[in-house]
Amino acid sequence: MGPFIGMPIRSGEETIGSLYVTRSPGGELFTEFDELSTAFLSIQAAQQINIVSARERAARLSLLEERENIARDLHDGTIQSLYALGLESDAQANAPGFPEQARPIIEHVVERINEVIRDMRGYIMMLESRAPACAPNLARDIPYAIQQLVPSTISVLINVNSEVVHTFSARQAEDLLYITREALSNAVRHGQPTSIAVEVRQTSTETSLTIEDNGVGYDAASVRSGLGTVTMRTRAESLGATLASHSIIGMGTTVQVSVPRQEGPDG
Numbered sequence: 268m269g270p271f272i273g274m275p276i277r278s279g280e281e282t283i284g285s286l287y288v289t290r291s292p293g294g295e296l297f298t299e300f301d302e303l304s305t306a307f308l309s310i311q312a313a314q315q316i317n318i319v320s321a322r323e324r325a326a327r328l329s330l331l332e333e334r335e336n337i338a339r340d341l342h343d344g345t346i347q348s349l350y351a352l353g354l355e356s357d358a359q360a361n362a363p364g365f366p367e368q369a370r371p372i373i374e375h376v377v378e379r380i381n382e383v384i385r386d387m388r389g390y391i392m393m394l395e396s397r398a399p400a401c402a403p404n405l406a407r408d409i410p411y412a413i414q415q416l417v418p419s420t421i422s423v424l425i426n427v428n429s430e431v432v433h434t435f436s437a438r439q440a441e442d443l444l445y446i447t448r449e450a451l452s453n454a455v456r457h458g459q460p461t462s463i464a465v466e467v468r469q470t471s472t473e474t475s476l477t478i479e480d481n482g483v484g485y486d487a488a489s490v491r492s493g494l495g496t497v498t499m500r501t502r503a504e505s506l507g508a509t510l511a512s513h514s515i516i517g518m519g520t521t522v523q524v525s526v527p528r529q530e531g532p533d534g
Contacts, residue, residue: 403440458482
């Protein structure tokens with residue numbers, strides 16, 4: 268190796284890795300701007316590691332009684348680490364002699380960190396919301412979730428057959444309830460709807476859960492998948508189900524999860 272740069276990858280006050288950049292012997296020496304760029308890369312690497320860590324923790328969420336512990340862990344660990352990264356980025360940008368051409372890089376890093384923090388806070392609020400202290404029951408818990416998450420100014424149509432939902436095991440019901448809560452939360456926070464419909468329908472081959480709103484919709488090509496969306500897909504995969512989200516700008520969004528029919532609640 269010739270010229271060499273080494274940067275720690277830090278999460279809060281903890282060093283979680285290192286980033287090394289080298290050139291061949293006799294190569295051109297690194298400049299101060301190269302060092303700053305490497306420092307930004309180390310910050311972005313730490314950010315991505317924290318995001319992946321948060322998604323892995325969220326994906327392991329399985330039982331209702333785990334929610335408070337996981338919410339506390341995400342708040343005290345992951346969010347604080349991301350917040351520290353944001354402060355570190357700001358400090359870099361405000362350091363004497365900071366190159367003007369590098370400011371767009373650091374601004375993008377800070378913007379992305381703030382987006383993830385907002386996403387995480389919404390997810391934590393959903394985890395911390397109280398749920399009935401008994402086994403999951405979609406016929407009871409879906410209306411309960413609507414009461415918690417949907418303002419009274421939004422009209423809601425519910426069509427949930429109690430006989431159909433009893434075909435799910437407790438674990439399946441918990442996964443479907445999470446998807447329902449996340450879809451409702453997204454509709455209320457981002458969709459600006461005046462009405463939301465929730466339906467559970469069964470055919471000879473599958474049972475489908477549909478959450479539909481008449482809000483502003485979104486352009487799928489320009490929307491970044493957040494933590495909640497990733498975890499919804501993880502839940503659907505654990506059910507052996509398909510998850511589809513369709514949106515039309517100005518006409519609303521539909522989220523549907525389709526679960527293959529089982530012979531019994533534990534099948």
